[in-house]
Amino acid sequence: MLQATTPIAESQIAAVRAFNRFYTHIIGTLREGLLNSEYSLSEARVLYELATRLKSTAREIARDLELDPGYLSRILRKFEDVGLLSRKASVEDGRQSILKLTRQGKAAFSELDQRSNDEAQHLLERLSDKERIEFLHGMRSIENALDARSSRAPYILRQHRPGDMGWVVHRHGVIYTQELGWTPDFEAVVARIVADFIDNFDPKRERCWIAERDGEIAGSVFLVRHPEEKDTAKLRLLLVETSARGLGLGKALVDECTYFARAAGYKKITLWTHDVLTAARHIYSEAGYKLVKEEPRHSFGVDVISETWDLTL
Template sequence: MPQLTTTAEPYTIVKSQIAAVRAFNRFYTRIIGTLREGLLNSEYSLSEARVLYELANRPESTAREIARDLELDAGYLSRILRKFESGGLLGRKASVEDGRQSILKLTRQGKAVFSELDQRSNDEAEQLLRSLSAKQLVEFLHGMRSIENALEAKPSRAPYILRQHRAGDMGWVVHRHGVIYTQELGWTPDFEAVVARIVADFIDNFDPKRERCWIAERDGEIVGSIFLVKHPEEKDTAKLRLLLVEASARGLGLGKTLVDECTHFGRAAGYKKITLWTHDVLAAARHIYSQAGYKLVEEEPRHSFGVDVISETWDLTL
């Protein structure tokens, strides 16, 4: 159990509130299947699967560390580890720093078993989320984060979610591009006008089978966007446009995720290439494009949006 902080203001807990917590616990354990004999239709219990997860996601670990972090009884953990060893999932070696401790590492077979469980867990979570509407998905993820923040002594940073565009989003895209590019780069309103024309064309000619806008939200606030649209002249080419990440959401890997979503969608839509237009001063975006496999194919010095820049074209072969 997490360590709960106490409030400075006393209050009374009534029976109906206790009953509500217990009812939620019963509901949620049924939904995620923790009462099944084997988690995710496997031979492993929830505790065993959690230990497997820790072993797979640590470079090295000891039984003492796992017992401490998962708050497991040492004897119970020892029985789980013996089961893994006898099944060929786990290996041990003596610790160089402390000969009384063993370093635990999954074997190749253990990694394969974990990989299968991990994929089943991802599939089950995706199936659950796909049963929700876009509005329900936002509320669901925010609700989980609210519960976690309320019970954790040190809340972790909220995650972001991606969704397709809806009414009002295009206004946000134009507004935030105008504000951010003026504040951070000193660009003139000409750039905001370009963005407005791009989003107007997107809405007027939207083809849901071959085009997509992703909007990123965090704590109920929009923090990013990206578009993938048809190239007006090349049938098998898509254009990546209007990648934007708010300063409050930078460092979370959101930019990379947005670009990756474009790549996956582009392949699924049958495009052979994605192209994009950017400028040399956008170092963070250029790094993301390079890491995603885009190649710089053309550059041209020009005076745009009130400043001297180098305009660049980058291509990704799918």
């Protein structure tokens, strides 16, 4: 970040302070509970870090949020007391504990995340299209000016919302055509899978996760009931945008499927993929899936080897 070469005028300092007062009032950070919840701003920020990191330790969170370790310890202890957080000893460093949200903790974050989305939507709805573009551009300009790391913002995983299914079909069609040369009939297959998911969605046994990064959708995955095997789930439509690859996002999406499948009482997860999808196959192998069936075929305009992988839970 470039340093100022001329003295800062008092009017400029006053303008920054006025903006801070204005914006903290707009987003409600001075209320006793953030977003009309039971959590303070600091607690909500810690909850966000726990939900969006693959692995968390108290030392890392305290460092990255610049929180006093004692203050953070009290927040984490509160989360444990109300059943939002669990700990286990780190394999790499026995002095540290790996922090992980429980199912109750994930639900609490999901609700808070949705409230935050709703409030942001309400704020943007007050603006015209032109004002909205200028507003978002201004926010990005401030972020880029003050934080050179802003382009490496973490991702979040959430459940699907209206409009997400169209994105899933569209991006599968675009990416698989650009990267593999597949024909539009693959996009038609994706559309049928998505339509079937919406038409027959069972929230107790099925789930779609959408990944977001820097406010944009970066990936997706589905876990659905097997149509013929009661105790088996199917993992479908794993996708990670090119710009978000290398962050462990694919692994995180697959892991969410595993956690949910176990909690839902499934005994096995099965999936269908192709030999050319090497990155996805590596993720499946690392997650414990075993290749159980191979079949050469001509699909989507190319010769491929169709594969079935299973994970016993």
